[in-house]
Amino acid sequence: MNENTTQKPVDLNALREGDKQAFADMVQQNSDHVYRLALKMTGNPQDAEDVMQETFIKAYDHVAGFEGRSKLSTWLYRIATNEALMLLRKRKKSTKHIEEGFETDDGDVLPVQIVDWCCLPEKELMSSESQDRLRDAALTLSDANRAAFLLRDVEGLTTREAAEALDISQSALKVRLMRARMQLREELSEYFASRMAKEQI
Amino acid sequence: MHEHDMECQDIVKNLNGYIDGELDSELCSQLETHIQSCPKCQVVVNTLKKTIHLYQVDGEQTSLPEDARKRLYACLDLEDYVEKD
Numbered sequence: 208m209n210e211n212t213t214q215k216p217v218d219l220n221a222l223r224e225g226d227k228q229a230f231a232d233m234v235q236q237n238s239d240h241v242y243r244l245a246l247k248m249t250g251n252p253q254d255a256e257d258v259m260q261e262t263f264i265k266a267y268d269h270v271a272g273f274e275g276r277s278k279l280s281t282w283l284y285r286i287a288t289n290e291a292l293m294l295l296r297k298r299k300k301s302t303k304h305i306e307e308g309f310e311t312d313d314g315d316v317l318p319v320q321i322v323d324w325c326c327l328p329e330k331e332l333m334s335s336e337s338q339d340r341l342r343d344a345a346l347t348l349s350d351a352n353r354a355a356f357l358l359r360d361v362e363g364l365t366t367r368e369a370a371e372a373l374d375i376s377q378s379a380l381k382v383r384l385m386r387a388r389m390q391l392r393e394e395l396s397e398y399f400a401s402r403m404a405k406e407q408i
Numbered sequence: 409m410h411e412h413d414m415e416c417q418d419i420v421k422n423l424n425g426y427i428d429g430e431l432d433s434e435l436c437s438q439l440e441t442h443i444q445s446c447p448k449c450q451v452v453v454n455t456l457k458k459t460i461h462l463y464q465v466d467g468e469q470t471s472l473p474e475d476a477r478k479r480l481y482a483c484l485d486l487e488d489y490v491e492k493d
Contacts, residue, residue, distance in 0.1 A: 315420050384424060388459065
């Protein structure tokens with residue numbers, strides 16, 4: 208979540224002292240990003256709204272202890288990710304996860320699908336059916352791998368920030384990210400290859 | 409991925425670093441040399457980049473619905489503090 212430079216920066220001292228305006232500024236500047244992460248983690252708009260509300264309630268309760276060692280946005284992503292993971296654990300959605308690709312003894316995921324679908328027009332790649340498929344594919348990842356992928360690739364955090372948000376080492380983050388990226392590539396390759404095959408018939 | 413198994417496996421091992429521009433220049437140019445001569449690795453690299461790109465585009469198209477935003481401000485008792493559009 209890039210704190211938008213056109214918006215006034217959140218007054219951290221006022222925020223820690225419980226200033227309501229500073230809190231409102233923080234919520235306004237970060238709610239879109241928190242909601243998006245929550246929606247992509249849970250796959251459900253109502254759950255995403257619950258996670259977002261709970262994230263800001265927790266942030267308000269704990270902001271006095273925010274030391275500023277990480278960016279405010281990274282801290283919020285951390286709370287939001289934990290809230291989403293807790294909700295998913297309660298729902299036991301994580302049992303859906305299926306590994307795609309072939310894993311070597313070193314834990315690397317080797318590609319299986321070798322089809323070049325990059326030539327498909329963007330309109331087709333981002334059709335509403337394709338977008339549904341994209342979202343379904345993301346939900347087949349393990350919750351931990353999905354969180355790493357969303358923070359790093361969709362929210363645009365650096366490796367260090369994403370690792371901080373997940374409270375894991377940077378090398379652990381990279382392993383999760385690699386698995387997520389490769390699995391999503393497999394899923395999308397399978398889907399777009401079948402689309403290309405249908406078009407050729 | 410059979411003719412150059414070792415090299416192709418090296419690509420997979422370093423794919424994240426390559427895509428994120430985190431490899432040192434020597435390793436990066438070794439990988440690029442291999443990728444240029446290996447159509448299968450080219451497909452993997454290109455489709456992996458495209459996969460990430462599609463998720464980024466999808467993410468950019470996702471925003472907080474206005475009614476959910478209003479409920480958030482109400483739940484946090486912030487209606488009097490937020491800037492109205």
